[in-house]
Amino acid sequence: MQPARTERAAHGDLPRARPPRPSSRPNGQWKIDGTTPLNANEEWKQVDDGLAVRERIEQTYSKGGFASIDPTDLHGRFRVWGLYTQRKPGIDGGRTATLEPHELEDEFFMLRVRIDGGQLTTEQLRVIAGISTEFGRDTADLTDRQNIQLHWIEVESMPEIWRRLEAVGLGTTEACGDVPRVILGSPVAGIAADELIDPTPQIDEIQGRFIGDPSLSNLPRKFKSAITGHPSQDVVHEINDVAFVAIEHPELGVGYDLWVGGGLSTAPRLGERLGAFVAPDQVGDVWHGVAQIFRDYGYRRLRNKARLKFLLAEWGTEKFRQVLQDEYLGFALPDGPAAPKPATPGDHVGVHRQRDGRFYIGVTPIVGRVSGPVLAELADVLEAHGSTRLRTTPHQKLVILDVQEDRVASLVTELDRLGLQSRPSLIRRGTIACTGIEFCKLAIVETKGYATNAVLALEERLDGLDLPHPISLHVNGCPNSCARIQTADIGLKGQLITTDAGEQVPGYQVHLGGGLASQDRDEAGLGRTVRGLKVAADGIADYAERVVRRFIADRDAASDETFAQWAHRADEEALQ
Template sequence: MPKETAAQRVERIKTEKSGLDVLRDIHHYAIHDEEPHPEDIDRFKWYGLYTQNTNLQASSDETLYFMLRVKLVQGAINLEQLRVLSSISKEFARGTANFTTRQAIQFHFIRVRDLPEIFYRLKSVGLSTVFAAGDVPRNIVTCPVAGVDEHEIYDVTKVVAQVNDYFDGNKDLANLPRKYKVGISGCSKHCMGHEIQDLSFSAVEFEDGRVLFDVSAGGGLASNKQFALHLGFVEAYKILEVVKAVSIIYRIYGLRDNRKKARLGHLIDAWGLKKFKEEVEASLGFIFEKGAAQEYTPYAKREHFGIHKSKSNGKSFVGCAVNGGNIGAKGLEDLADILEKHGATTIKATTTQNFVAIDVPSDAVNNLVEDLDAIGIDANPNPFKARTISCTGIKFCKFAISETKDAAIDLAEHLHAKFPDFKETVSISLNGCPNSCAHPHIVDIGLLGKKFKDENGETVSGFELVLGGTLEGDKSRFGEKMKLNIKADEVNNTVEKIIASYIKSSKKYIGLFLKDLIDGDEFTIYDLK
């Protein structure tokens, strides 16, 4: 018999036993201290678990460690949840805890034998890892200041809750062709990033005063690198209907023969946008409304940093930057203490590995900001710390080639030290492998993990430079690979030279500078060496 392909193996595993049904096996392995079956390890993803790299593992330690991702519904964490997450990090994850680009939080060094207790603690405060990974609907991304921002176009809190309820542990959606990412936002700054979602809804205010939602589908990075395509507009109350229709169409007709061509965007490519739209509309029983292309905020400006007046009387919200999303056990505990001290109760994670404290009493907000600053969390971050993101990196990820978390923190600090008066926010991404977990293709300066030969012919780990990406509706563009390999210890100086060249240039915005650098109109890449 011919050997199974990767896609055939995964499809067989999912058919033979649902990923949702692996929970009882997790408990069995934990109680009996048994080695998990390899096929069950694949199913562990349905509960947010991935095996991690062994780089930081002692040679004598044969433990199978996992990364555990916890979904944060609408990105929210309250005080009780912060303290439980901190306890899990401290007791079971060696103090690790990182915010992700999908408004979740993840831990490392998780052992199977500890999972029943971890799951119990999460459940006790209303948190879950169900569908945090696997071929399922992932955590819905949304604006972290929905419902409190005076400038939002539409409060999507209730709509997101409805869609989340539909997705939550839905057995009908437990076997999709691949991961499936949905975003819903009424943000005036368009912070959700609709252009790279499988399915997204972005609020738009029309001239007649109505608010409709721009529906886009088929976006993604990595193997399905393409921007989402516009389907039309719908009213808020129809969003759940559209989600249901598209989800079922994807489940039934999604391509399953090749894991690299199994996302919703690949189905749209195979069918064509016209056919896909017709199928969705036929399922809905209504057609999408038409409208002109919308203007969207450039990616680097999609943020909510600083102190802002809330819709709630006497309250403010405060957008804060965290170094590379790395919060840790102590950071979570300190954050809970500071919030409680000043009468706040909740934070919401962002899609840029940061967070917003959403209900701070206005008369306490300045003192809260001072206390946060004392633990390294900035409400007014410098333009490099603000938008530098990173993936898990070689410390924990099996696919990574290069270290990213510490490198990202060091790079942001280096750039701020070199350019203390620089004001324009620059989006930077350090991605440890050729995949796109840290979105290196949609930032100003992307660093993509790579192995290459150095000047002595030795194979080294480093990065490939990617420049000029951004999200801005139909003006979005992916960054260009510059065919410049950078050793890990040369990253800071290389990016410094890019910023220094921009400062010396005649360009008013770094995006224009990078476009010319890519096109070769004024600058050449060898200037950076």
């Protein structure tokens, strides 16, 4: 879809949507309209908190099986514990919007393991691998929220799965639902030589103080957070509800630049700077203040208007900052500078020296797909090379930490054998895909398989082509943008398309020229759409090859023009 018309932001360089027209009906803002529920979803959230359903899962549903689950728990409260029913096999995308949830769903679950900051040990990795193998038919996907998702999980297995996860410090608390989701953190926190500040203490504080807190477990919608201390700005901060980006204040030292109100889906909007400097010891309170603003003032009447970005669009940054300071903090935040443009990519792929002289290695599985056996073998390989730590990333990748220099070459070879490349092609490096129709009830089109086939084909077809930058290719199975299609060089949104012969087939609408600060962009921006530009699901490689070759032929090499810059200036004929 085309982005909303924009005006310049008050405290930064990013465009923002014009404020919506005030509604003549109450929006369900608790501090303005009261807490009386205005829709069925808000009613069940008030009847019983989602956190309470765990006891029923353990004591009742795991013993009685799928048929014993109360429908409201199944389709609502289960999400707070990281559980969604997955799609029943064999239902094509044309029926996604016509069937009821119970007709689409299987008696198995997707389980999202919450990994704040992406920080894992090999012991934890081995536990996830074991759960995948024993309970999830070997499935495991790295998400672009630093989580790991498993499939084919039965409710009967959940007590044992929780026991295993929690024994090693992992869990699924508030991994989904209208709650504070996982906190994105820099994958190189605490180890990068060029890091400004290690955000791990701030992530740990938020996680310890507020995750599982009943006062924040009924928000209007999901609430996404990100914190980075690295100059590559590696946590896609522009599309989170609240984000903290490390900066050095000329008088106050190193702290964070505060962003709010980002989000994609069907109404994409980039976050905005509040122009406020947050000291490290203030991050927890500021995060809490923003979360409470969302709880108290967020729109609850309509689900499609219930994200923080819509409130920011109405209020603007000046009012938002004032309310934060006056009603929730009780003190004023000092003004602060914007962070400089990143000089390095934020995916951390490749071999890099740590501040302690050892090395970290960023690796790329194709479109985030791994498996229980691969994760188990990865844990063994890392330990055999002297490493016990790794990180997931917001780009469906892994970063291996603490490798001695004389073990790097051997480890890179072993990682390649596992399909985890530290020297991937620029196409493989830049491609991510959502779950797609294979498991997701919202999807219209398959994603992982089509994206994988496209990567393999493009690696062969574009071999030897001098690409000046990675080309990001994001493939999404529906309009909800879990794979961040509006922020990719080439973003593909799943839908049914009509062929010249009049036949409906799976395909994608094309978005071109999006990108974030961590993706070699002068300025974050949303991709453009070209009216009528769609590709068949099995034609991704053909289209991507054609448009990439046209970019190489037309780009202004003298100015080192990027694909995104070219895509926004090119005429429609060049983008076909």
